[in-house]
Amino acid sequence: MLPVWFVQLFTQAKSFKSNRIIGSVLLNRCGLHVARIVVAQSIMRLRFELLGFGIDKQQKRAYFRDGFIVVKDALPQEHFDRIKSEVAQIDAQVRECRQGDTLTHRILIDEKTQQSLPACSTMLQSDQYLSLHKFASGKNNRPVSYIQTIKNHFIDGPADPQKNLHSDTFHPTMKSWYFLDDCNSKNGPFTYLPGSQRLSLARLKWEYQKSITISQQGDPYSSNGSFRATPEDLASMGFGDAIGLSVPANTLVIANTHGFHRRGDASDRSMRTEIWSISRSNPFNPFPGIDLPALSTLQNRALTLYREYCDRKALKNGTQSSWHIIDATNTLEDEQTAQEDKQAA
Ligand SMILES: O=C(O)CCC(=O)C(=O)O
Ligand SMILES: [Fe+2]
Numbered sequence: 001m002l003p004v005w006f007v008q009l010f011t012q013a014k015s016f017k018s019n020r021i022i023g024s025v026l027l028n029r030c031g032l033h034v035a036r037i038v039v040a041q042s043i044m045r046l047r048f049e050l051l052g053f054g055i056d057k058q059q060k061r062a063y064f065r066d067g068f069i070v071v072k073d074a075l076p077q078e079h080f081d082r083i084k085s086e087v088a089q090i091d092a093q094v095r096e097c098r099q100g101d102t103l104t105h106r107i108l109i110d111e112k113t114q115q116s117l118p119a120c121s122t123m124l125q126s127d128q129y130l131s132l133h134k135f136a137s138g139k140n141n142r143p144v145s146y147i148q149t150i151k152n153h154f155i156d157g158p159a160d161p162q163k164n165l166h167s168d169t170f171h172p173t174m175k176s177w178y179f180l181d182d183c184n185s186k187n188g189p190f191t192y193l194p195g196s197q198r199l200s201l202a203r204l205k206w207e208y209q210k211s212i213t214i215s216q217q218g219d220p221y222s223s224n225g226s227f228r229a230t231p232e233d234l235a236s237m238g239f240g241d242a243i244g245l246s247v248p249a250n251t252l253v254i255a256n257t258h259g260f261h262r263r264g265d266a267s268d269r270s271m272r273t274e275i276w277s278i279s280r281s282n283p284f285n286p287f288p289g290i291d292l293p294a295l296s297t298l299q300n301r302a303l304t305l306y307r308e309y310c311d312r313k314a315l316k317n318g319t320q321s322s323w324h325i326i327d328a329t330n331t332l333e334d335e336q337t338a339q340e341d342k343q344a345a
Contacts, residue, residue: 028211132254141295
């Protein structure tokens with residue numbers, strides 16, 4: 001595996017467990033992890049600049065300063081209403097992931113699904129949506145988008161691991177949430193530590209120490225390359241508090257999830273639905289790519305095939321894949337119960 005592991009050093013590969021070079025104590029003592037961060041960050045900065053032409057100056061400044069952009073009233077009310085109603089009526093394949101006591105449901109918005117979501121497609125294909133996402137991801141291609149519903153406290157289990165402050169990857173990377181519901185402390189607002197996407201000496205020192213610890217033994221999420229940070233870690237890096245983005249529906253939040261973030265605590269058994277997009281690419285490649293819609297179709301197809309492969313593999317082992325298909329009628333029942341709970345309260 002050595003040659004494969006070596007080549008992976010120049011990609012977004014981040015697992016300290018499955019790549020023994022990335023997870024080497026000795027090499028991380030020599031600064032391998034930190035070197036990857038610094039090089040990736042420099043190259044991505046160049047790509048942000050390349051794709052930043054024509055982006056509103058204030059949005060650009062906010063993204064570089066804070067690590068996220070908030071666009072309130074992102075669409076005219078009537079367009080928002082149409083998206084909300086077509087999402088409520090969609091009949092498509094739903095996949096579920098169970099993490100702690102939270103259920104996450106996703107519907108991939110591929111070319112086929114888009115046909116039932118005309119208002120949503122108009123947004124996803126609009127110049128405004130695309131140019132902001134291309135800039136924020138440093139990638140000159142469309143993100144992968146889903147209808148995503150987060151269901152807090154819907155199952156018995158330990159605390160939701162997404163509610164611990166973490167950085168998704170060692171390199172800048174983008175996720176966005178176009179909220180179809182109001183977000184607040186009841187249903188867990190997206191929470192971000194402003195400025196934590198920027199490199200500082202203190203951050204690099206923390207990354208250095210963490211990379212050595214994780215190479216020996218770490219929690220499963222950190223070992224997979226999504227470093228978890230404790231309050232003491234944050235204090236050592238000189239950070240204040242993360243802020244919960246309590247925002248009304250029809251708000252678009254775009255974030256660099258290399259910065260520390262988490263799903264905010266939800267006081268209630270509650271849900272939130274959003275059009276969720278993700279765009280990741282090799283941070284060592286200085287070229288932002290070319291925008292061919294065919295590439296996007298291919299990307300969605302590859303994702304579907306990968307999920308199906310995971311389903312078959314899990315089935316062989318008598319288990320369910322981590323993103324397994326569910327019967328969506330249950331989803332409606334869940335929603336009804338949550339609605340009833342809310343009314344009763
Ligand atoms: O759902 C959220 O608010 C954030 C979850 C998260 O950490 C992520 O999607 O990377
Ligand atoms: Fe995350």
